[in-house]
Amino acid sequence: MSKSKSSESVKVVVRCRPMNEKERAAKYESVVSVDVKLGQIIVRNPRESSGNELPKIFTFDAVYGWNSKQLEMYDETFRPLVESVLLGFNGTIFAYGQTGTGKTYTMEGVRNDPEKRGVIPNSFEHIFTHISRSQNQQYLVRASYLEIYQEEIRDLLSKDQSRRLELRERPDTGVYVKDLSSFVTKSVREIEHVMNVGNQNRSVGATNMNEHSSRSHAIFVITVECSELGVDGENHIRVGKLNLVDLAGSERQTKTGAQGERLKEATKINLSLSALGNVISALVDGRSSHIPYRDSKLTRLLQDSLGGNARTVMVANIGPASYNVEETLTTLRYSNRAKNIKNKPRINEDPKDALLREFQEEIARLKAQLQKRSGKKKRRRLRRRAGEGSDDEGLESGETEDDEEDGDDKGDYWREQQEKLEKERKAILEDHSLVAEEKARLLKEKERKMEDLRKEREAGEKLAAKVKAMESKLLVGGKNIVDHTNEQQRMLEQKRQEIAEQKRREREMQQQMESRDEETLELKETYTSLQQEVDIKTKKLKKLFSKLQSVKAEIQDLQEAHINERQEMEQIQNELTRDLKLKHLIIENFIPLEEKNKIVNRAFFDEEPEEWKMKPITRIEDDHQMMSRPRSAVSYWRPLSHHARVAMMLKPDMRYKAENIIMLDMDIPARTTKEYQEPVIAPKLAAALEDALRDEDEIEVDATSFHSSLGQMLPAGASGSLKKPKSGRPRTGKKSSTPTSSYSPSSPGSPLYPQSRGLVPK
Numbered sequence: 001m002s003k004s005k006s007s008e009s010v011k012v013v014v015r016c017r018p019m020n021e022k023e024r025a026a027k028y029e030s031v032v033s034v035d036v037k038l039g040q041i042i043v044r045n046p047r048e049s050s051g052n053e054l055p056k057i058f059t060f061d062a063v064y065g066w067n068s069k070q071l072e073m074y075d076e077t078f079r080p081l082v083e084s085v086l087l088g089f090n091g092t093i094f095a096y097g098q099t100g101t102g103k104t105y106t107m108e109g110v111r112n113d114p115e116k117r118g119v120i121p122n123s124f125e126h127i128f129t130h131i132s133r134s135q136n137q138q139y140l141v142r143a144s145y146l147e148i149y150q151e152e153i154r155d156l157l158s159k160d161q162s163r164r165l166e167l168r169e170r171p172d173t174g175v176y177v178k179d180l181s182s183f184v185t186k187s188v189r190e191i192e193h194v195m196n197v198g199n200q201n202r203s204v205g206a207t208n209m210n211e212h213s214s215r216s217h218a219i220f221v222i223t224v225e226c227s228e229l230g231v232d233g234e235n236h237i238r239v240g241k242l243n244l245v246d247l248a249g250s251e252r253q254t255k256t257g258a259q260g261e262r263l264k265e266a267t268k269i270n271l272s273l274s275a276l277g278n279v280i281s282a283l284v285d286g287r288s289s290h291i292p293y294r295d296s297k298l299t300r301l302l303q304d305s306l307g308g309n310a311r312t313v314m315v316a317n318i319g320p321a322s323y324n325v326e327e328t329l330t331t332l333r334y335s336n337r338a339k340n341i342k343n344k345p346r347i348n349e350d351p352k353d354a355l356l357r358e359f360q361e362e363i364a365r366l367k368a369q370l371q372k373r374s375g376k377k378k379r380r381r382l383r384r385r386a387g388e389g390s391d392d393e394g395l396e397s398g399e400t401e402d403d404e405e406d407g408d409d410k411g412d413y414w415r416e417q418q419e420k421l422e423k424e425r426k427a428i429l430e431d432h433s434l435v436a437e438e439k440a441r442l443l444k445e446k447e448r449k450m451e452d453l454r455k456e457r458e459a460g461e462k463l464a465a466k467v468k469a470m471e472s473k474l475l476v477g478g479k480n481i482v483d484h485t486n487e488q489q490r491m492l493e494q495k496r497q498e499i500a501e502q503k504r505r506e507r508e509m510q511q512q513m514e515s516r517d518e519e520t521l522e523l524k525e526t527y528t529s530l531q532q533e534v535d536i537k538t539k540k541l542k543k544l545f546s547k548l549q550s551v552k553a554e555i556q557d558l559q560e561a562h563i564n565e566r567q568e569m570e571q572i573q574n575e576l577t578r579d580l581k582l583k584h585l586i587i588e589n590f591i592p593l594e595e596k597n598k599i600v601n602r603a604f605f606d607e608e609p610e611e612w613k614m615k616p617i618t619r620i621e622d623d624h625q626m627m628s629r630p631r632s633a634v635s636y637w638r639p640l641s642h643h644a645r646v647a648m649m650l651k652p653d654m655r656y657k658a659e660n661i662i663m664l665d666m667d668i669p670a671r672t673t674k675e676y677q678e679p680v681i682a683p684k685l686a687a688a689l690e691d692a693l694r695d696e697d698e699i700e701v702d703a704t705s706f707h708s709s710l711g712q713m714l715p716a717g718a719s720g721s722l723k724k725p726k727s728g729r730p731r732t733g734k735k736s737s738t739p740t741s742s743y744s745p746s747s748p749g750s751p752l753y754p755q756s757r758g759l760v761p762k
């Protein structure tokens with residue numbers, strides 16, 4: 001891992017655990033051999049029939065056998081990563097593998113055995129030792145601990161373990177867990193305590209710890225902030241974040257015959273792990289532009305660790321026994337792919353959300369406040385000492401005084417004041433010349449003054465204590481932590497590191513040589529005779545042929561694995577489809593279509609938590625939100641009597657549990673009627689209708705219309721009066737006046753025909 005490179009690969013190491021008691025008792029044979037020098041894992045096929053099948057070889061950055069030591073692994077593989085976190089890089093360690101292969105052993109180890117402590121406790125030691133040896137740097141270390149179970153995030157350090165947290169995204173700092181608690185820790189002991197609390201909480205929620213831990217992902221996060229004076233004379237803050245991830249067991253969940261609820265759980269578990277696999281595939285594929293980070297909580301949260309701004313180490317854990325060979329091979333193939341992920345780590349300098357900066361500013365503010373207080377006190381004292389000195393004088397001298405002196409004689413000042421007040425009190429008591437009343441008054445006043453003095457003193461002390469507490473959280477080398485190591489130990493550590501580095505280089509060289517050997521073998525050869533050439537070429541051919549065979553076998557294996565995977569997915573799909581059919585059946589037969597449609601119309605998909613949600617009920621036409629039901633004056637859903645309120649709190653009686661009922665807003669049905677609108681009738685038709693409905697004695701025959709229809713000019717007045725009243729609405733008999741009504745007897749142009757007489761009785 002060179003620091004100058006802008007892009008670097010994910011480092012993948014494999015660790016094979018020893019056979020456990022059961023396996024040894026059942027006499028399983030070991031099919032895994034570990035070549036530490038070459039960094040290779042060799043897996044034999046345990047099947048009888050495949051006697052001549054070649055073993056499968058996988059090469060990794062480093063491999064660890066059954067007798068590997070935790071510390072040795074830390075020095076070689078994890079120390080450089082944690083070291084770079086201390087420099088301000090992000091770092092992530094994943095433990096991947098089947099349940100029971102040693103993920104938790106690698107990450108946490110055996111708590112009480114210093115030899116068997118895992119990465120997490122070893123990194124605590126590493127971080128705090130580094131800080132204690134630092135110079136002119138200020139550090140702030142904090143820890144968080146969370147768990148992802150069934151795609152739900154639980155804060156393992158929070159008091160309320162039933163709460164589920166959500167992921168949020170900010171453009172500047174990326175994805176984070178909203179409301180995740182984090183604890184500032186000042187020493188190894190404190191951060192160990194945080195880990196223990198989290199581990200306890202982890203098992204609290206689980207009915208079966210083994211099963212729970214095999215299905216959940218645990219992430220321990222350590223954030224190290226470091227402030228240092230830069231060459232530009234300003235304080236710069238670097239922030240490194242270390243994610244320590246104990247993943248869920250990688251074994252296929254469907255094998256366990258998951259049904260119903262279990263299946264739901266299994267598919268969800270698979271989601272985070274398979275999303276991790278998909279992200280890895282997409283990253284190393286090179287062709288796909290879309291990386292499906294958003295498919296699961298895990299991949300979203302650890303997006304930076306996979307192809308982003310982080311250094312990443314993946315530890316693949318495997319078991320040696322023959323019955324695990326399938327899972328072992330799957331794990332090896334999976335991690336083999338991860339080797340090709342390219343990350344782009346960089347130092348995080350002066351990020352906006354550095355807590356250290358906030359702390360520094362707060363301390364400065366509190367200190368200024370404290371200074372002001374003591375300044376005031378001193379001024380007062382000086383004034384008193386100077387007798388009737390002017391105000392200005394006192395102010396000046398108060399300000400010119402030194403800080404340190406102030407701290408030293410603070411106690412003196414308080415004592416002095418108190419003694420003085422006490423003396424005055426005594427003087428009053430002894431003074432017999434005063435009237436009793438006057439005495440009492442003076443005494444009271446003195447007592448009040450003493451009380452004030454005490455309060456002021458307390459407030460000052462509180463402030464000072466707060467400053468002290470905050471300052472103690474900021475760690476400075478050699479001051480807060482006692483460095484127990486002596487020079488010799490330090491040398492030893494350095495040597496260990498050097499050895500680890502050397503081993504790594506050796507392994508790399510061996511690996512390179514191996515691959516170069518095959519390429520150049522041919523070039524170097526010079527043949528003395530034809531026979532020799534044939535021999536050598538035959539040998540070479542044999543070698544290549546066997547290689548071809550193993551590659552072919554690998555292809556076949558992969559195809560088989562692929563088919564298996566597909567079949568399993570199909571199986572899951574079938575189960576889900578069956579489930580869906582049941583739901584459909586219920587909906588179709590038991591929920592009225594109308595209700596269903598209403599629900600469908602209201603439902604929408606919220607992208608952030610990836611859930612279906614219901615829109616609040618709205619009025620269909622205008623899309624305005626309906627008013628929600630108001631609460632009663634005492635903010636219950638309905639007015640309650642005093643007796644009911646008391647009973648509600650005291651008794652577990654159903655009768656008083658009305659508040660527990662879910663409130664459902666009234667669902668206003670869609671409207672099926674319309675406002676009345678008058679029919680539109682053609683004006684001619686309306687006129688005809690009107691005529692027909694008119695009383696007979698109103699009828700006037702007007703010949704002018706006859707004229708006008710012939711195109712003859714009419715007198716202006718007459719034509720105007722003949723026009724129908726212009727109105728947008730069709731006329732009805734009642735509302736509009738009849739055309740005849742506009743005729744007055746005096747209107748020009750007398751009727752041509754005599755008025756009808758109406759009906760005359762015969």
Ligand code: ADP
Binds near residue numbers: 020103214317
């Ligand atoms: P996982 O977390 O992957 O389910 P564990 O870490 O719980 O597996 O390991 C299962 C058991 O195997 C534990 O009892 C652990 O002590 C033991 N074990 C795992 N790896 C090693 C190892 N490298 N050396 C010794 N014991 C191991």
Ligand code: MG
Binds near residue numbers: 213
């Ligand atoms: Mg485990």
